[in-house]
Amino acid sequence: MRTGPAVRRLWAGIGQAVESAAIVAVGIVLCALVLLAVWGIDQGFAGDPSAQWRVAVDAWLLGHGVAIGVTLGTDAIVAVGIEEAGRPFVLSLGAWGIGLITFWLHWRSGRRLAELPLIETGIAVAAGAVATGLVGLGAAATATHGIAAPNLGQAFAHPALVALAGMLAAVLAVHGHDWLAAAARGLTIEEGWMRAIRTAIRSGLGGAAGVLGVGALVLGAGLVLRFTDGILLMEALQVSHVGVVVLFLVQLALLPVAVVWAASWAIGPGFMIGTGSSISPLGTDLGPVPSLPLLAAIDPEAAPWMLAVVALPVLAGVLVGVLARQTMLAGTAERPVHWWELAIAGVGGGVLAGALLGVAAMLATGSAGPGRLAETGPDAVLVAAWGALEVGAGLLVGMAAGGRGAGALAGVALPLAGEREGSRVRDLLGFGAADAPDARDEAADAADGREGEVEAADAAADASADDVPVVAPSADEQETAAIAPLADAQETVAIAPLADAQAERAAGAEPTHPEPAPEQDRPAT
Numbered sequence: 001m002r003t004g005p006a007v008r009r010l011w012a013g014i015g016q017a018v019e020s021a022a023i024v025a026v027g028i029v030l031c032a033l034v035l036l037a038v039w040g041i042d043q044g045f046a047g048d049p050s051a052q053w054r055v056a057v058d059a060w061l062l063g064h065g066v067a068i069g070v071t072l073g074t075d076a077i078v079a080v081g082i083e084e085a086g087r088p089f090v091l092s093l094g095a096w097g098i099g100l101i102t103f104w105l106h107w108r109s110g111r112r113l114a115e116l117p118l119i120e121t122g123i124a125v126a127a128g129a130v131a132t133g134l135v136g137l138g139a140a141a142t143a144t145h146g147i148a149a150p151n152l153g154q155a156f157a158h159p160a161l162v163a164l165a166g167m168l169a170a171v172l173a174v175h176g177h178d179w180l181a182a183a184a185r186g187l188t189i190e191e192g193w194m195r196a197i198r199t200a201i202r203s204g205l206g207g208a209a210g211v212l213g214v215g216a217l218v219l220g221a222g223l224v225l226r227f228t229d230g231i232l233l234m235e236a237l238q239v240s241h242v243g244v245v246v247l248f249l250v251q252l253a254l255l256p257v258a259v260v261w262a263a264s265w266a267i268g269p270g271f272m273i274g275t276g277s278s279i280s281p282l283g284t285d286l287g288p289v290p291s292l293p294l295l296a297a298i299d300p301e302a303a304p305w306m307l308a309v310v311a312l313p314v315l316a317g318v319l320v321g322v323l324a325r326q327t328m329l330a331g332t333a334e335r336p337v338h339w340w341e342l343a344i345a346g347v348g349g350g351v352l353a354g355a356l357l358g359v360a361a362m363l364a365t366g367s368a369g370p371g372r373l374a375e376t377g378p379d380a381v382l383v384a385a386w387g388a389l390e391v392g393a394g395l396l397v398g399m400a401a402g403g404r405g406a407g408a409l410a411g412v413a414l415p416l417a418g419e420r421e422g423s424r425v426r427d428l429l430g431f432g433a434a435d436a437p438d439a440r441d442e443a444a445d446a447a448d449g450r451e452g453e454v455e456a457a458d459a460a461a462d463a464s465a466d467d468v469p470v471v472a473p474s475a476d477e478q479e480t481a482a483i484a485p486l487a488d489a490q491e492t493v494a495i496a497p498l499a500d501a502q503a504e505r506a507a508g509a510e511p512t513h514p515e516p517a518p519e520q521d522r523p524a525t
Contacts, residue, residue, distance in 0.1 A: 005119075008120060009119060009120050009123050012113075012116060012120040012121075012123055012124040012127075013123045013124055013126070013127035014127070015124070016109065016113065016124035016125070016127050016128040016131075017127040017128060017130070017131035018131070019109055019128065020106065020109070020127075020128035020129070020131040020132045020135075020163055021131045021132070021134075021135050023102060023105045023106065023109075023132070023163070024102070024131075024132055024135040024136060024139075024159065025135070026101075026105070027060050027063070027098060027101055027102055028056060028057060028060045028139060030101075031056040031057075031059045031060045031063075031098070032052070032053060032056035034056070034246060034249060035052040035053075035055050035056045035059075036052060037242060037245075037246075038052075038242055038243070038246055039052045041240075041242045042240055042242050042243070053142070053143070054142075054143040054145055054148065057139045057140065057142065057143035057150075058143055058148055058150060059095065059098065059253075060098055060139070061136070061139075061140060061143075061150050061154075061155055061158075061159075062091060062093075062094060062095045062098070063094065063095045063096065063097065063098025063099045063101075063102075063253060064094070064098070064099045064102065064136070064158045064159045064162050065092070065094040065096070065099065065154070065158045065363065065366075066092075066136075066140070066150050066151055066154040066155050066158050066159075067090050067091065067092040067150070067151045067154055067366075067367075068090065068091045068092075068148050068149065068150050068151070069088060069089075069090055069148070069149045069150075069151070070088065070089055070090070070091055070147065070148050070370075071088045071146065071147060071148075072147065087370065089367065089369065089370040089371075089374065090367050090374070091366075091367060091368070091369070092366035092367045093257065093364075093365075093366035093367060093368045093376055093377070094257065094363060094364070094366060095250075095253035095254050095257070096253075096254075096256040096257060096363065096364075097252050097253035097254065097255050097256055098253050099162050100256060102132070102159065102162050102163060102166070103162050103163075103165065103166040104166065105166070106128065106132075106162070106163045106164075106165075106166030106167050106170075107166040107167070107169060107170045108170070109128065109166075109167060109170070110125070110166060110167035110168065110169065110170025110171050111170045111173075111174065113125060113167060113170075113171060114170060114171045114173075114174035114175060115174075121171060125164065125167045125168065125171070128163055128164075128167060129160045129161075129163045129164040129167070130160065132159045132160050132162070132163035133155075133156040133157060133159055133160030133163075134156065135159075136155050136156060136158075136159035136160070137152060137155050137156040139155070140152055140155030177198075180194075180197075180198065180201075181194075184197075193344075195328065195329065195341060196329075196340070196341040196342075196344040196345045196348075197344070197348070198328060199324050199328040199329050199341075199345040199349070200344060200345045200346075200347075200348030200349045200352065201348075201349075201352065202324060202328060202349075203320055203321065203324045203345055203346070203348075203349030203352075203353075203395050204348065204349040204350070204351070204352025204353045204355075204356065204391075205352070205353075205356070206320040206323070206324070206349075207316065207317050207320050207349055207350065207352075207353035207391040207394070207395060208352070208353040208356040208357055208360075208387075208391070210313070210316030210317065210319065210320055210391075211263050211266070211267065211313045211316055211353065211357055211387060211390075211391060212259060212260070212263050212357075212360070213316065214263060214266050214312045214313055214316055215259045215260060215261075215262035215263025215264075215265075215266055216259050216262070216263075217312075218262040218263075218265065218266050218309065218312075219258055219259055219261075219262040219297055222262070222297030222298065222299065223294075223296070223297045225299075226296050226297055226299065229296040230293040230294075230296035230297075231293075233291060233292075233293050233296055234247075234293050236291070237291060247293070250292075251292065251293065251294045254292075254294065255294075256364070257364045257377075258294055258297075260360045260361060260363070260364035260378070261364060261377065261378060262297075263313075263357070263360075264361055264364075264378035264383050265279060265280060265281065265309075266281075266309050266310065266312055266313055267310070267313055267357070267383055267386045267387050267390060268280065268281065268282075268310050268386050268390075269378060269379055269382035269383055269386055270282075270378065271364075271376075271377055271378040271379075272375065272376060272377070272378075273286070273287075273289050273290075273295070273368070273373070273376050274287050274288070274289070274371075274372040274373050274375065274376065275372040275374070275375045276372065277372075279298055280302070281302060281306040281307050281309055281310060282302065282307070283302045284298070284299065284300055284301060284302045286298065286300055287372065288372075290368065290369065290373070310390070313387065313390045313391060313394070314390045314391075314393060314394040314397075315394065316391070316394065317350070317353075317390065317391040317392070317393065317394020317395045317397075317398060318394040318395075318397050318398040318401070319394075319398060320349075320391075320394070320395060320398060321346065321349075321394060321395040321396065321397060321398020321399040321400075321401075321402060322398040322399070322401060322402035323398075323402070324345065324349075324395070324398070324399060324402070325337075325342075325398065325399040325400075325401075325402030326402050329341060329342065329345060329399065342396070342399045342400065343396075345395070345399060346392055346395040346396035346399055347392055347396075349391070349392065349395045350388045350389070350391045350392020350393070350395055350396075351388050351392065353387060353388060353391040353392070354383075354384045354385065354386075354387040354388025354389070354391065354392075355384060355388070357383050357384060357387035357388075357391075358380045358381065358383055358384025358387070359380075360383075361377065361378040361379070361380040361383040361384070362380040364377050364378065365377030365378065365380065
């Protein structure tokens with residue numbers, strides 16, 4: 001029984017709405033299980049269980065960037081030891097490690113939705129985002145309390161946007177090339193410009209990912225170099241064994257924010273933890289900071305050698321530029337690469353990378369507590385500007401050097417391809433082959449496929465015929481095969497009797513194009 005388009009679209013929306021609601025439930029339940037372990041082991045299941053639920057929901061909402069208004073009681077103010085804690089404040093610094101779970105699971109859903117027709121895909125994506133927002137709003141309503149009250153508007157909008165971003169990113173990853181081509185036709189952009197535009201988009205994404213990778217590297221190096229300080233800070237907190245696990249999970253949820261902070265530090269503008277503070281390669285001015293072992297990676301004194309770290313984002317851009325030059329901008333004899341294509345790809349990629357880094361810095365900014373801690377994180381505008389400048393410069397240098405091969409990079413033998421060749425490293429960053437490959441390369445690939453078919457046919461004939469010594473083709477034969485049209489060569493191979501071809505090779509005679517043999521002269525199979 002066939003179903004109509006309206007029914008299929010309805011079921012696509014309902015199915016994705018149910019799946020998105022289940023994704024939200026999984027995230028909240030994971031947070032609740034952690035609180036349940038603390039409540040059972042450390043507190044012996046004493047106290048109000050609804051408090052554990054509220055804390056779990058608040059943690060999940062913070063993981064999606066939802067602001068939570070906090071009004072502490074007298075006992076909590078004394079425990080915190082901060083005078084400003086007596087006044088209501090807001091927590092808005094996103095623990096994006098939790099939000100990435102929602103993003104990733106909806107990414108997987110989006111990969112599946114991309115296989116549906118366009119209208120059904122749009123309905124399913126919209127239904128999933130709305131369902132995520134509604135479940136988040138319902139959970140926030142149950143967690144509203146006099147001590148901590150989530151922003152209900154953000155409780156609907158922010159989780160819905162995270163789910164929407166995950167699904168749309170997956171759909172764009174599947175159909176991005178087709179939609180870019182459609183947009184180019186709609187805007188009447190000539191095909192000659194599209195190679196540079198595609199390279200700029202890929203280079204921008206790769207450059208932003210490279211700078212975030214530099215941030216992860218800087219953060220890891222800081223934790224290793226200041227490992228002792230982190231251990232001492234952990235011991236000063238005097239947490240239980242369960243508390244150690246919970247503290248580790250809290251820092252894991254804050255890890256994406258820490259990586260963005262470290263990337264902002266490597267770019268140059270740095271970040272702040274509290275009003276009036278500044279942490280950058282140029283200098284560090286720290287005030288009181290939260291007692292979090294992850295923050296032990298911050299060196300309270302900026303050394304002169306730290307200025308060299310600013311070169312790492314530029315080097316990341318150079319590497320991405322080399323890969324882009326040797327793949328998407330490799331060029332051919334029929335369609336060489338022009339200087340304006342390199343300029344568009346380098347400048348456009350730098351601007352896109354800067355914009356993405358600015359968005360990441362904006363998401364890593366917020367309020368981390370009362371008083372001066374109301375301002376934490378990097379300046380998104382400065383990060384975007386400096387990121388675009390450094391990555392763009394690196395892309396231009398890499399694209400200029402990549403045209404001469406890996407030897408141009410200070411004579412270092414890197415695993416990079418030469419002109420019109422692929423590179424295995426390109427798969428890591430999503431670079432594909434050149435948009436307009438050389439026609440001779442396509443012909444060579446087609447010839448390789450047909451040559452494989454001929455070899456398979458010869459092997460089958462050898463298995464059924466008597467053993468006949470085969471003489472290697474002569475030089476004239478090789479020259480003839482090289483210049484003959486591929487279609488004629490394929491047709492000749494298809495109709496030539498296999499037995500006659502073997503006899504000619506055995507006799508060492510030059511190849512001919514005989515007429516098809518009579519039926520009675522053909523070898524029996």
